Amino acid sequence: MNFELQEHYQNIHANGVKLVKNGSYFIDKDIFNPEDLRRGITLLARPNATTCFKINEILQEISSFEPHQYFYPQQDFHITIMSIISCYSGFSLNKICIEDYIKLIKKSISKIDNFSIHFKGISLNPSGILVNGYPKDNNLNNIRNSLRKNFRQTDLEQSLDQRYALKTAHSTILRFQHRLKQPENLIEFTEQHLATDFGTFEVKNLELVFNDWYQKAENTILLENFSL
Numbered sequence: 497m498n499f500e501l502q503e504h505y506q507n508i509h510a511n512g513v514k515l516v517k518n519g520s521y522f523i524d525k526d527i528f529n530p531e532d533l534r535r536g537i538t539l540l541a542r543p544n545a546t547t548c549f550k551i552n553e554i555l556q557e558i559s560s561f562e563p564h565q566y567f568y569p570q571q572d573f574h575i576t577i578m579s580i581i582s583c584y585s586g587f588s589l590n591k592i593c594i595e596d597y598i599k600l601i602k603k604s605i606s607k608i609d610n611f612s613i614h615f616k617g618i619s620l621n622p623s624g625i626l627v628n629g630y631p632k633d634n635n636l637n638n639i640r641n642s643l644r645k646n647f648r649q650t651d652l653e654q655s656l657d658q659r660y661a662l663k664t665a666h667s668t669i670l671r672f673q674h675r676l677k678q679p680e681n682l683i684e685f686t687e688q689h690l691a692t693d694f695g696t697f698e699v700k701n702l703e704l705v706f707n708d709w710y711q712k713a714e715n716t717i718l719l720e721n722f723s724l
Contacts, residue, residue: 498630504664505619505628509686512620516679522623523672527566527710534583534709536655537592537719539601539643540574543667544697547615548573551627551669551694554618558625558670558685561678565624566671571713575613575629575665577636577702578643582655583709589717592653598720600650601704604642610724611635613665615694620686624672627694629665635724636665636699671710700724 515521526532543551548570555567580597581587612632619626631637640662647654676682702722708715 501630501664502628505617505666508621508626509619509690512622513683513686515622516620516676516683519679521672521676523674524566524623525673527671527673532709533585535585535587535715536579536581536583536707537594537597537704538579538707538711539577539702539704540711541577541613541699541702542574543613543615543694547695547697551615551667554689554692555669558682561681561685562676564674564677566673566710568669568671568710569713572711573667573669574711575667575699576662578640578656578662580643580647580654580656580704583707589706594719596650596652598704600646600652601643601702601720601722604646605639605702605722605724608635608638608642608724610698610700612696612698614696615667617690617692618669618686619666619690620683624668625670625686626666626668629667631665632696637663639702 512521551573552570558565559567581592613636614630614632615627616630617628619628644656647656701724703718704720704722705711706717706719
């Protein structure tokens with residue numbers, strides 16, 4: 497296992513626990529806000545059905561004592577390979593030539609093989625819960641570095657690593673949309689599942705999508721499917 501990545505998730509969780517304990521965690525009021533028009537484009541991968549089923553079992557357990565939070569539906573589970581254009585209000589597809597992006601991504605991934613991701617453990621973060629993902633080799637990093645290199649050589653609109661440099665392979669599965677009813681129970685539950693194994697899945701294809709902030713299926717348009 498990647499111990500640097502493991503330490504990163506541990507730090508995220510420790511910070512999340514601290515914020516939940518002192519009540520200063522982030523409550524997202526925009527999840528069902530019809531006026532939230534933030535849109536962008538993302539290159540992502542999706543876990544397989546078996547992994548999604550195991551994640552959903554965890555969410556069902558949480559919903560028994562925190563039913564009013566936002567639980568990602570299975571079809572929305574994803575790993576962000578790279579946020580090509582981070583969501584912002586006013587972005588639309590007619591602002592860009594999508595073919596230029598497709599060509600550049602094809603070039604960036606052309607020499608990179610399939611890779612596997614191991615989902616193990618969950619972490620609290622300041623705004624919800626994520627599943628910890630561990631790539632089995634360096635191919636995910638190779639894709640990201642190739643994208644960074646190739647996009648830097650163009651004048652295409654992009655926001656790669658604008659918010660933070662992506663180095664994880666996590667999947668957000670829950671967001672806080674109301675005050676927690678049982679914060680201590682949630683902390684205890686996540687502590688019990690710090691090492692829960694959700695399985696390993698192979699990433700054979702990537703999706704380029706037009707998306708909202710939450711990657712909701714109803715607001716997502718598949719732009720291109722790339723085979724590795």
